[in-house]
Amino acid sequence: xxxxxxxxxxxxxxxxxxxxxxxxxxxxxxxxxxxxxxxxxxxxxxxxxxxxxxxxxxxxxxxxxxxxxxxxxxxxxxxxxxxxxxxxxxxxxxxxxxxxxxxxxxxxxxxxxxxxxxxxxxxxxxxxxxxxxxxxxxxxxxxxxxxxxxxxxxxxxxxxxxxxxxxxxxxxxxxxxxxxxxxxxxxxxxxxxxxxxxxxxxxxxxxxxxxxxxxxxxxxxxxxxxxxxxxxxxxxxxxxxxxxxxxxxxxxxxxxxxxxxxxxxxxxxxxxxxxxxxxxxxxxxxxxxxxxxxxxxxxxxxxxxxxxxxxxxxxxxxxxxxxxxxxxxxxxxxxxxxxxxxxxxxxxxxxxxxxxxxxxxxxxxxxxxxxxxxxxxxxxxxxxxxxxxxxxxxxxxxxxxxxxxxxxxxxxxxxxxxxxxxxxxxxxxxxxxxxxxxxxxxxxxxxxxxxxxxxxxxxxxxxxxxxxxxxxxxxxxxxxxxxxxxxxxxxxxxxxxxxxxxxxxxxxxxxxxxxxxxxxxxxxxxxxxxxxxxxxxxxxxxxxxxxxxxxxxxxxxxxxxxxxxxxxxxxxxxxxxxxxxxxxxxxxxxxxxxxxxxxxxxxxxxxxxxxxxxxxxxxxxxxxxxxxxxxxxxxxxxxxxxxxxxxxxxxxxxxxxxxxxxxxxxxxxxxxxxxxxxxxxxxxxxx
Numbered sequence: 001x002x003x004x005x006x007x008x009x010x011x012x013x014x015x016x017x018x019x020x021x022x023x024x025x026x027x028x029x030x031x032x033x034x035x036x037x038x039x040x041x042x043x044x045x046x047x048x049x050x051x052x053x054x055x056x057x058x059x060x061x062x063x064x065x066x067x068x069x070x071x072x073x074x075x076x077x078x079x080x081x082x083x084x085x086x087x088x089x090x091x092x093x094x095x096x097x098x099x100x101x102x103x104x105x106x107x108x109x110x111x112x113x114x115x116x117x118x119x120x121x122x123x124x125x126x127x128x129x130x131x132x133x134x135x136x137x138x139x140x141x142x143x144x145x146x147x148x149x150x151x152x153x154x155x156x157x158x159x160x161x162x163x164x165x166x167x168x169x170x171x172x173x174x175x176x177x178x179x180x181x182x183x184x185x186x187x188x189x190x191x192x193x194x195x196x197x198x199x200x201x202x203x204x205x206x207x208x209x210x211x212x213x214x215x216x217x218x219x220x221x222x223x224x225x226x227x228x229x230x231x232x233x234x235x236x237x238x239x240x241x242x243x244x245x246x247x248x249x250x251x252x253x254x255x256x257x258x259x260x261x262x263x264x265x266x267x268x269x270x271x272x273x274x275x276x277x278x279x280x281x282x283x284x285x286x287x288x289x290x291x292x293x294x295x296x297x298x299x300x301x302x303x304x305x306x307x308x309x310x311x312x313x314x315x316x317x318x319x320x321x322x323x324x325x326x327x328x329x330x331x332x333x334x335x336x337x338x339x340x341x342x343x344x345x346x347x348x349x350x351x352x353x354x355x356x357x358x359x360x361x362x363x364x365x366x367x368x369x370x371x372x373x374x375x376x377x378x379x380x381x382x383x384x385x386x387x388x389x390x391x392x393x394x395x396x397x398x399x400x401x402x403x404x405x406x407x408x409x410x411x412x413x414x415x416x417x418x419x420x421x422x423x424x425x426x427x428x429x430x431x432x433x434x435x436x437x438x439x440x441x442x443x444x445x446x447x448x449x450x451x452x453x454x455x456x457x458x459x460x461x462x463x464x465x466x467x468x469x470x471x472x473x474x475x476x477x478x479x480x481x482x483x484x485x486x487x488x489x490x491x492x493x494x495x496x497x498x499x500x501x502x503x504x505x506x507x508x509x510x511x512x513x514x515x516x517x518x519x520x521x522x523x524x525x526x527x528x529x530x531x532x533x534x535x536x537x538x539x540x541x542x543x544x545x546x547x548x549x550x551x552x553x554x555x556x557x558x559x560x561x562x563x564x565x566x567x568x569x570x571x572x573x574x575x576x577x578x579x580x581x582x583x584x585x586x587x588x589x590x591x592x593x594x595x596x597x598x599x600x601x602x603x604x605x606x607x608x609x610x611x612x613x614x615x616x617x618x619x620x621x622x623x624x625x626x627x628x629x630x631x632x633x634x635x636x637x638x639x640x641x642x643x644x645x646x647x648x649x650x651x652x653x654x655x656x657x658x659x660x661x662x663x664x665x666x667x668x669x670x671x672x673x674x675x676x677x678x679x680x681x682x683x684x685x686x687x
Contacts, residue, residue, distance in 0.1 A: 003027055004068060004076040008143060014081045015059065016386045017139035017151040018171070019132040021343055022055045025361075028072050037067040042164045046279060049345040052361025056136060056278050056343055058163055060170065089382030090153040091318065092219060093131055094176040094231040095123060096212055098184035101235050107269035108292040111303075115273060120177075123234060125162045126271040128173045131230075132163065133278070134315045137342050141370045142378065146449060152322065152383040155219075165274050178212040184235045187247040194249035205233065205249040209262045220258060228259045228383065230318050236264030238294035245294045250313050252320025261317035266294045267310025270303040281307055282340045283348040299337055301351025312336020312368070319374060322381060323491075328437045330371035341367040373441050376429050380454075380487055394446045394453025395487075407624060407657040408492040409484035412664075412684075413504040413519050417462040419497075420661045423486040426454025432468055433481035433493070440468040454487050457662075462498060490654055494522065508667060508685065511537035516685055518667045523681040524627040524656045530674030535683055536602040540666025543620035545613040546636050548647040549606045553676040554631040556603025557669065559620065602669040603677045612636045612644045620666060621659065622682065628653035631677040660684035 006024040009015075026034070026048055036044045036055050046055045048070065057066065059082035069075035097103065097120070107118035115122065131154055139151040154173045161172035180187065187208070191200040209231045213220040220227050236248040248264025272281040284303040288295050293306075296313075300306035316331050324332050338357075341347060347357035358366045370378075378384045380395070389395045409423040421427055428445075431438040445451025466477045473480075483493040494500055508516040518535070544562035549555040614620070624635035624643070632652025636644040637659070660666055664684045672679035 004070065004074050006068065006076060006078060008140065008149075009066075009078055009080060011078045012080070013078075014083055015139070015149040016083055016085045017059075017135050017149050018082060018084075019056065019058050019136040019139075020149060021136050021140050022057055022066075022068075023140075023364075024053050024055075024068065025051050026053065026070055026074060027051060028070065028074055031070040031072045031074065033071045035069050037069065039065055042166050042276070044276060047344075047346065049360035052345040054343055054345055056133070056275060058132070058275060083387065085150060085153050086385040086387065087153060087155070088385060089228060090155045091321070091383065092155050092176055092227065092229045093127060093173055094178050094213070094229055095120070095127060095234050096178040096180055096209060096231050097234045098180050098182055098187050100183045102184065103234070105234055105265040105268045106236065106238055106293050108289050110286070111269045118269065120234060122273060123232075123265060123268055124175045125273050126268050127175055127232060129163060129273070129275060129278075130271050130311050130314070131173050132275075133311065133343070134318070137315075137339065137368075138370065138378075140342065142375055142384075144364065145372060145375045147375060147379050148386070150378075150384050150386055152318070152378070152381075162273075163275050165276060176216065176218075178209075178216050178231065180208065180212045181215070182208060184237075184247070187233065187235050188237050188239070190239075190242065190244055190246060192249075193244055193246045194251070195245050203249065203251065205247070206251045206253075206260065206262055209233075209260060210254075210258060213258060213260070225257050226254065226259050227257065228321055230261045230314070230321065231263075232268075232314070233262065233264050236266045238266060238290070238292070240291060245296065250317055252317035254321065259321045261314070261321040263310070263314040263317055266296060267300065267306045269293060270300075270306040271311065272307075278343060282344055283346070285348045287351070299352050302349070304340060304348055305337070305350060305352055308339040309337060312339040319370075322383060323377060324371075324374045326437065327371040327374065328439065330369045330374065332371055332374060335368045337368075338366070339368045373429060373431060373438055376441075376443050376445075377485065379446075380428050388448075389446075392446050392448035394448070394451075405655060406486075406489045407655040408490040409486045410492070410657050410659065411482070411484070411494050411500075411522060412659075412661045413501050414459070414661065417501060419460055419462070419482075419501070421455075421458040421460070421484050422657070422659065422661075423454075423456055423484070423489065424657070425487040425489050426456050427458060427484050427486045428454040429485040430458070430460075431483040431485070432465060433483055434469070434473045434476040434479075438483070439470055439473050439476075439480075442468070462501065465497070506535070506683070508535075508537065508683075511535055511668065513537060513667065513687075516667070516687065518683040518685045519664075520670060521658055521660075521682040521684070522656075523671060523679045524625050524658070525631050525672065525677070525679035526629045527672065527679055529630065530672040530678035533602070533671060533673050535668050535670045536600050537668035537683070538600045538666075539687070540620045540660075540684075543614070543666075545611060546620060546644075547609050547611050548634060548636070548644075549604060549609045550633065550648040551606070551608055551676075552649055553652070554603065554634055554648045554680070555606045555608075555676050556601060557634065558599050558601045558605065560599045600668075602671070602680075603673055604675075610644075610647050612638075614638055615640075618642070622666065623658045623680075625656045625658055625680065626650065626653045627656060627680075629678075630674075631680050634680075658682045 067077045103120040135151040139149045143149040157174040192204045252261040254260040286303045341362045345361040412420040430442040432440040478498045482497045508518045543559045545560040547558040621639045622637045626632040633646040633648030668683040
């Protein structure tokens with residue numbers, strides 16, 4: 001019996017991407033094409049090669065009745081519901097133009113004649129459709145990895161949509177036109193060209209885009225943080241006289257207020273204008289003429305190769321915007337040179353490989369992918385939220401973008417070459433990094449997907465971690481990095497984990513604690529600034545009060561010891577000063593301040609301070625720390641979980657925690673000191 005099989009879309013299923021790629025097979029040997037019919041949208045036609053087909057399908061909110069019918073009248077109807085994802089962290093798609101821009105993008109004359117121009121309106125149409133293809137590709141990758149057909153969201157608007165040749169009112173991706181205070185000539189300055197090895201400011205276009213976003217205002221200065229933006233420079237230009245691509249940089253990153261990806265428009269001529277043309281443009285083997293347009297990275301020898309390289313590279317930078325580093329494979333390597341295979345079952349001639357490439361039908365194993373770790377991070381990213389996620393408490397969904405007010409994970413060395421990883425929000429991925437790339441990982445999926453959910457405390461042995469390294473990286477058994485990724489939190493990385501463990505244990509006998517082995521936590525701040533002040537020892541269980549000296553940064557910490565755990569120390573009287581004194585004292589261990597108390601000082605003593613006094617039976621449990629190149633501020637944590645305010649610059653740096661493991665006690669502080677505290681860490685152990 002001849003039948004039509006659809007692999008990745010079930011009847012009455014729910015999807016969370018406005019554009020999907022439907023994969024299937026027709027067993028009839030004489031079929032050559034298939035049409036997708038939607039009662040509210042124009043039909044779309046796709047080729048069948050060796051029985052296989054892939055169809056790019058646009059969906060409307062609500063129920064979508066899709067009929068797939070071949071040229072031999074074999075048909076199958078599937079109804080799926082497109083549920084819009086939550087727009088709590090969408091990406092703003094932008095087109096940046098110079099103040100005197102000609103409002104055109106580079107295009108060969110043959111393509112201008114074919115398409116009827118190369119103006120800014122066409123650029124917007126191409127950009128919108130390209131973004132839909134990125135969404136469809138990512139949704140399929142998420143689905144294959146068991147995370148459901150979800151994808152990153154772009155800001156949308158209800159306007160006349162040009163995705164099809166027949167324009168109609170419906171949801172479309174909004175494209176912001178960003179006016180720039182630079183002229184086109186200034187944007188095309190060779191010193192700003194990323195591909196110019198002699199450029200004096202090869203990353204300068206990133207700052208120009210940031211400035212343009214802030215001048216534009218609106219969502220980019222609303223105070224909601226962080227805002228995400230993907231910006232294409234319209235005035236990118238291939239300068240044939242100097243063989244240089246100008247007004248282009250491929251960069252992704254940003255700061256706490258704006259996460260940004262930038263790219264140039266030099267390949268836009270090869271992007272399709274309408275969804276009906278996607279197969280034709282992805283198989284267009286017209287040779288790229290470097291007399292008119294760029295051959296980026298020498299991988300764009302044909303128009304279709306220009307399309308997949310530039311679309312894929314822009315998506316790569318969006319990956320950086322979403323928090324993904326470079327990977328050992330996938331989009332974040334450069335595997336997007338085969339991005340066409342995710343939409344087709346036949347590949348056109350490639351100048352890059354001098355071949356026709358994969359044989360039809362192109363199978364999933366031959367396609368471009370997102371790395372599994374990227375998809376895992378996307379699963380927990382706010383741009384990928386579905387309403388159903390809130391039914392699973394292990395997702396810990398609210399406010400999931402990296403939050404500067406959430407502490408990053410901490411690593412605590414344990415005896416017998418073990419470690420304890422802790423996070424206040426839950427760790428969902430641990431990466432083993434060799435040669436700056438993750439070579440293995442441990443994942444903690446949400447409970448609704450069969451996992452345990454993110455973990456707030458994980459204990460692992462060094463041998464267990466080593467066993468996860470691939471055989472080709474056995475030489476890194478004693479020098480690999482560890483990276484922990486937590487929900488709604490910054491990532492934390494520890495270099496040379498085996499050496500870190502070996503150097504973490506110290507004999508506390510020289511510090512008045514005989515026969516006790518202490519363990520150092522990570523040092524926060526800058527390990528190279530200031531001078532090493534060694535260990536300032538004290539018994540954390542007997543601390544009855546803490547005095548914090550601070551101004552715009554942390555100056556020092558004095559701990560006051562109770563005579564016994566039930567007594568509260570007499571803290572010296574508080575003095576108030578509007579400014580900190582310039583007279584700084586050296587690190588020392590103080591003599592008793594009165595008959596009932598001794599105290600220990602870490603850092604500098606100044607005239608601006610605050611006191612935290614514990615209740616009877618309560619003692620010092622640790623600190624929350626805000627740090628960057630130095631210690632901006634600290635917050636005192638008591639054994640009952642009470643928190644003080646932040647002392648210092650409460651908005652400076654990132655948040656970290658200094659806490660001993662369960663059943664361990666604070667034995668002291670260590671760190672580095674300059675004009676203020678440059679670095680701080682805990683020493684802990686058991687008495």
